[in-house]
Structure formats: C-alpha cells, structure tokens
Amino acid sequence: MRHLLIVAHGSRRQTSNDEVRDLTRQLAVRAGQRFDRVSCAFLEIAEPSIPTAVEACVAGGAQDILVLPYFLSAGRHVAEDIPEQLMPGREAYPDVRIRMLPYAGAGDGMLDLLLAIVDAGTVEH
Amino acid sequence: MRHLLIVAHGSRRQTSNDEVRDLTRQLAVRAGQRFDRVSCAFLEIAEPSIPTAVEACVAGGAQDILVLPYFLSAGRHVAEDIPEQLMPGREAYPDVRIRMLPYAGAGDGMLDLLLAIVDAGTVEH
Secondary structure (H helix, E strand, O other): OEEEEEEEOOOOOHHHHHHHHHHHHHHHHHHHHHOOEEEEEEOOOOOOEHHHHHHHHHHOOOOEEEEEEOOOOOOHHHHHHHHHHHHHHHHHOOOOEEEEOOOHHHOOOHHHHHHHHHHHOOOOO | OEEEEEEEOOOOOHHHHHHHHHHHHHHHHHHHHHOOEEEEEEOOOOOOEHHHHHHHHHHOOOOEEEEEEOOOOOOHHHHHHHHHHHHHHHHHOOOOEEEEOOOHHHOOOHHHHHHHHHHHOOOOO
16 A cells, blocks of 8 residues: 655644645545555644654555655755654564655746746735 | 745755755746846845845835745744734835735645656655
C-alpha cells in the first residue's frame, strides 16, 4: 500500500490547519489511483504530529510512505525538522519505505501560480 | 508606476531567503509588462523588512503597490502581521495605493502543482 503524507507547519489558527485538511481531501480525490491513502500531519502546534501520522499509515497497512512538505522554501523545517520527526518511524518500521518528496515551493508551477493570483486581481485588504 | 511586492516569512538559512530573491527575479521576467518593478520583502529575520521595502517602492515612484504574501495558509502572519507592517507606509503615503493580493496557498493551481511534484517522483531523502 502506498500512502501520501502532506506535512504542513501547523498554526494556532484552526482555520489555517483546516485549510490544510481540506487541501488534503481535495488532493486525495485529484490523485486518483496514485495512492491508497492521502493524509496530512503537522510539524508543530496542530494534530496529528508527524510520528503519530506515520504510525497511523503503518497501522493502515502502508508499505511505502511518500512525505510531501507543504512548505515554500528549503528552510530548517524542511531540511532538518521533518527528517528528524521521520526518524522514529524509520527506526521502528525498517521494512516500510518512508521517503521525502521535494517541498511545494520547489514545484515548477510556482511562477505561473503566482501570476495567476496577480491576474485574478482579487484584492484582499 | 505599479509595483509588485512579494512578501515571504524570512529564514535564518540564507539559502532560503536567496530562494525567495531568485523567485522574485524570475517572476519579474515572467510578469512582463504587468509591473514597472517587482521586488521582495521579509516579515521577519531577513532584509529588507516590509516597511523598508515599501519606502523603497515609493522612493522609486510607485503609485500602486500590490503585496503578494508568499505564504501557504491564512495564518496569523497573513491575516494580521503583514497588514500591520503595511500600516506605516499607508499612513505616511495616503496617495499611494497599497493593496494585498490573496496569499500563494490560495492559488487555484496548488493541487496541480503538488501532483506534479508527486509525478516527477524525485525523492529527496
């Protein structure tokens, strides 16, 4: 079983965490047959934590877990904190592949996404 | 003159801040005639700060400044901190329009961008 785990930072604003959960549900639909399950976890503040989410993936039968950092830049969170929080799962389940994908900001489509926001021209404040 | 200001969080990792600066330069090219200038600012840690960047826009002749928060979710930074840091410029230059666009994570293309990362299949760690 193949599992996609979206990892976001986590916020004190619940609406912000719910936004990640909504995105995850939409992504699960859009991903089609690519994954058996798609779920999310948070590095800080919100639940589930990364170790808890990995436990749930394994309990659900995951043999291959792809972790997609929902971050915009390759800061400390992506380079150090997420790998560190993946360690317990990697040690506890050596037969489960747990691999990180590039973070969201590394996506080729970012420039086009930003220009689409500009062109939509919806001003917030 | 119309100016696009990309506002990122700012990181202790200089490579991460440089990534935002690179993105800004690429966006300036891709944006074509939409703006007279495209620059970036950081909410915390890195330079220039938002107030400093707004000063530079105005000094450069900007009459219309569009601020694009380079953030993934509508957390406190987007909802409160960026508007707060735009206040000094709005008060000092009432004739300059300073407006916020929706943040990056609100872009319609995000699901496709994430799936493209999945499909590229480049595993980092």
